[in-house]
Amino acid sequence: MNSPKVAIVILNWNGKKLLKQYLPSVIENSQDEGVEIIIADNNSDDDSITFLESNYPQLKIIHLGENHGFAKGYNLALKNIEADYYILLNSDVEVTPDWISPLIQAMEEDDSVAAVQPKVLSWNKKDEFEYAGAAGGFIDKLGFPFCRGRILNVMEKDEGQFDQVCNIFWATGACMAVRASYFHKAGGFDSDFWAHMEEIDICWRLKNMGFQIRYTPFSKVYHLGGGTLSYDNPKKLFLNFRNSLWLLYKNLPRRKFYKVIVVRMLLDGAAAFKLLSEGNTKGFFSVFQAHAAFYRSHKKLRKKRIQLKKIATPQWHDEILVKSIIWKFYLERKRTFREVNK
Structure with a gap:
């Protein structure tokens, strides 16, 4: 063979x-x-x-x-x-x-x-x-x-x-x-x-x-990690925040769509002000630039979502945690996969 x-x-x-x-x-x-x-x-x-x-x-x-x-x-x-x-x-x-x-x-x-x-x-x-x-x-x-x-x-x-x-x-x-x-x-x-x-x-x-x-x-x-862009690089922050919203828009099932998008954008805003409080002004603006790019991309994203439905219907999967990792990390102080997955 x-x-x-x-x-x-x-x-x-x-x-x-x-x-x-x-x-x-x-x-x-x-x-x-x-x-x-x-x-x-x-x-x-x-x-x-x-x-x-x-x-x-x-x-x-x-x-x-x-x-x-x-x-x-x-x-x-x-x-x-x-x-x-x-x-x-x-x-x-x-x-x-x-x-x-x-x-x-x-x-x-x-x-x-x-x-x-x-x-x-x-x-x-x-x-x-x-x-x-x-x-x-x-x-x-x-x-x-x-x-x-x-x-x-x-x-x-x-x-x-x-x-x-x-x-x-x-x-x-x-x-x-x-x-x-x-x-x-x-x-x-x-x-x-x-x-x-x-x-x-x-x-x-x-x-x-x-x-x-x-x-x-x-x-x-x-x-090694960070070989091209360091993890706190403003461009990397922009791409991560923008692409995360694109990811959700394209793939979320309809019943989850609006709630997740709205809550996520609010949390992104909180993250931006956290960066500002830490003195990372460039990071702060990266988040808001990412959201602006998301708004500008709405028509294109909608077309992509329609096209993807021809391949497969957006779905929720067993490997998606039904809890909030942010809540688990910052409020419950969970730091390991086993702790957050209980």
């Missing part, structure tokens, strides 16, 4: 330093049959390409012509890659031996599984989960994302508490294995997102289509 074709695709933009540090681990631990490593370059203006061509001439490079961001950059690259499975990998991820086979095996054994993520630990603190994904992503009833191993900005230590395979709501874009045919059937990432939340958006869409998103602890990677 032939091995499936697997394309590990790393999206790069001015990432020579990261490639120099993390690419060797990817090459060393990705020698499996049928596996190809591809760099998709978002028109870097450092010497990333020269570095790659000089040191790794065996790697395929896709030149995208301009900086399309994460979502559109991957969409354009993946259209030109023939594979059964894609592994989308950030350039600031160190992989470990035998990291590929558990991801692919989960999909090979179950056709209902569309995407799989590994255990994501911090590169700086190897015994801690990392912000972007940890041990699998979830959202609460108001659309706030959190993870097993990461509640808001608090990370848990990895003590084996999440060493079981399970279904999750979303897989991290830092390291996501996805069935190629399902990715394209779902329409790929929403290019308008640019970056941030696009992986939650497509995972919600895939789940609405009847597929599952899964976590496996038998694959392990270490993520």
Whole structure:
């Protein structure tokens, strides 16, 4: 039986330093049959390409012509890659031996599984989960994302508490294995997102289509995090707040739609004033700019919601927490996944 074709695709933009540090681990631990490593370059203006061509001439490079961001950059690259499975990998991820086979095996054994993520630990603190994904992503009833191993900005230590395979709501874009045919059937990432939340958006869409998103602890990677934009960067805050509202508008079932959107916007306003009280004036304005962008996008979002209904009806899912993670975190002082999920 032939091995499936697997394309590990790393999206790069001015990432020579990261490639120099993390690419060797990817090459060393990705020698499996049928596996190809591809760099998709978002028109870097450092010497990333020269570095790659000089040191790794065996790697395929896709030149995208301009900086399309994460979502559109991957969409354009993946259209030109023939594979059964894609592994989308950030350039600031160190992989470990035998990291590929558990991801692919989960999909090979179950056709209902569309995407799989590994255990994501911090590169700086190897015994801690990392912000972007940890041990699998979830959202609460108001659309706030959190993870097993990461509640808001608090990370848990990895003590084996999440060493079981399970279904999750979303897989991290830092390291996501996805069935190629399902990715394209779902329409790929929403290019308008640019970056941030696009992986939650497509995972919600895939789940609405009847597929599952899964976590496996038998694959392990270490993520630096903040390799492109720091977590408190004003642009990152803008994208997170805007894209979160877009995510909800597109995917919420009708019976939940208005209540969730209104409450979420009020909470966003509270978050903006919290940033202001902390002296983060740029962050404060990022939130309000995000809301302004959301209002301007209403007509376009409505069209998208109508189009998505042709693929699958927006639904609520078992992996959505029926409680508020904000309430649990700030008022009940819950700090671990097990505490908030009781």
